[in-house]
Amino acid sequence: MCNTFYYLKGGSERCFLDLSALLVANGHEVIPFCMDNERNFDSPYADYFVSYIDFPSQLNGRAGLKGKLRVGERVIYSREARRNIEKLIADTQPDIAHIHGIAHEISPSILPAIKKAGIPIVQTLHDFKLLCPNTNFLSQEHVCEQCKGHRYYNVVKNRCKRGSLSASILAGVEMYTHKISQIYERNTDVFIAPSKFLQRKVKEFGIKNEVINIPNFINPNSFTPCFEPENYFFFFGRLTKIKGVTTLLEAMRQIKTSHLYVAGSGELHDPLLAYANEHTIKNITFLGFQTTEKLIPRIQKAAFSIISSECYENYPMSVLESLACGTPVIGASIGGIPELVKDGETGLLFEAGNADDLAQKIQYLLDNRQLAIEMGRNGRKLVEANNNPETHYQATMDIYQRLSKNRLPYLK
Structure with missing residues (x-):
């Protein structure tokens, strides 16, 4: 099971770690292959992990040309990662390889080595890296698909990668190199897309591999x-423009009969506070970062939650968490969000970036409290039926068994 980070860094790590735990609970041995990090969980396989690298510090001016070359080598083709995975395979003889997020710190250099050993490869796509040099279809905080048709020079033209010319050049070179070599496509047997939206995008961008939709659990x-x-x-969520929090605060100028709690940190924290003060929005409280233990009770008791993203979300765990709590969701109609927020059933959809539309949907649920409760019940039923661990395990094992020459058993 391959992923850059072996600690709970974000949503993709949660999926990777939860699937690992699910497989172990069903009697399988899971061997992690990750990057060394002081925050990692303990693992008997840690000696095989690739060395730690901090890209921001290597790309800044103080690291000089040597730092930039080190990053470039690591991103495009890591010889260290290939050597380490070859040793791990020789020592453990795995039946199948399941890839998660390996771009950059590990690199796809491990894929030919795994394939050469005769091991089938499954890769779960947690983002849009296979299609977009900037990973997320964003340029200057706006949705962008200019690189479609292999026009990856646009990542440099628009400085999509953190607004940095050097980082954007590296992203473009990485994308051209990996597309010319087809290193992902030639070596991966099956891609898993958590959302039907991503599944469609992969095909729309011309990738011919088999892509199976298995929702997150x-x-x-x-x-x-x-x-x-x-x-x-x-x-x-994160307090950034692409998460739509500016639009949410604009909508709050029209809401007078309820209170909004905002949990999370990010670059917009102080500007949002200033905006709320400037426009005398008193029915909002910024909680800052919240641990899961504090977050879940807030979600459970909320009339509804807001997912106001203005970027392509894949299959957001935040929506799953809300629905599992029996809390309906008002969600932006973008990316994979509508696959969970069924308009009028498990919540309401609004046009991404449209503060007036969002305000109308908020007020509608505030005026129809019983309807909101019924939507929450529907959301809970949806998660129980479609996003439970057993269903996810069966779907994953179907792929493993089909690809594995050893016909992996369903162990209990």
């Missing part, structure tokens, strides 16, 4: 629905 038993909400609604 969550354990509903870990969440206790309330169905007796208090008079507030909730946003939790």
Whole structure:
């Protein structure tokens, strides 16, 4: 099981770690291959991990040309990663390789080595890296598909990668190199797309590999629905423009009958506070970063939660968490969000970036509290039926068994 980070860094790591735990619970041995990091969980296989690299420090001016060359070598083709995976394979003889996020710190150099050993490769796509040099279809904080048709020079032209010319050049070179060599496509047997949106995008961008839709999973038993909400609604996530928090605050100027709690940190924290003060928005509280233990009770008691993203979301765990809590969601109609937020059933959809539309949907649920509760019940049922661990395990094992020459058994 390959992923750059072996600690809970973000949503993709949660999927990687949860799947690993699910497989272990069903009797399988899971061997991690990751990057060394002081925050990693303990592993008997840590000696095989690739060395730690901090890209921002290597790309800044103080690191000089040597640092930039080190990053370039690591991103495009890491010989260290290939050597380490070859040794791991020789020592452990795995039946199948499941790839998650390996771009940059590990690189796809491990894929030919795995393939050469005769091991089938499954890769779960947690983002849009296979299609976009900037990973997320964003340029200057706006949705962008200019690189479609292998026009990856646009990442340099628009300085999509953190606004940096050097980082954008590297992203463009990386993308051209990997597309010319077809290193992902030639070596991966099956891609897994958590959302149908991503599945369609992969095909739309001309990739011929088999792409199977398997939604992310969550354990509903870990969440206790309330169905007796208090008079507030909730946003939790990064405080950045692409998460739509500016649009949410604009919408709040029209809401007077309830309270918004905002959990999360990010570059817009102080500007959002200033905006709320400037426009005398008093029915909003910024909670800052919240641990899961503090976050879940807030979600459970909320009338509804807000997912206001203005970027292509894949299959957001934040929506799954809300629905598992029995809390309906008002979500932006973009990316994979509508696959979970069924308009009028598990929540309401609004036009991404449209503050007036968002305000109308907020007020509608505030005026129809019983309907919101029923939407929450529907959301809980959807997660129980479609996103439970058992369904995810069966779908994953179907792929493993089909690809593996050893016909992996369903172990219990």
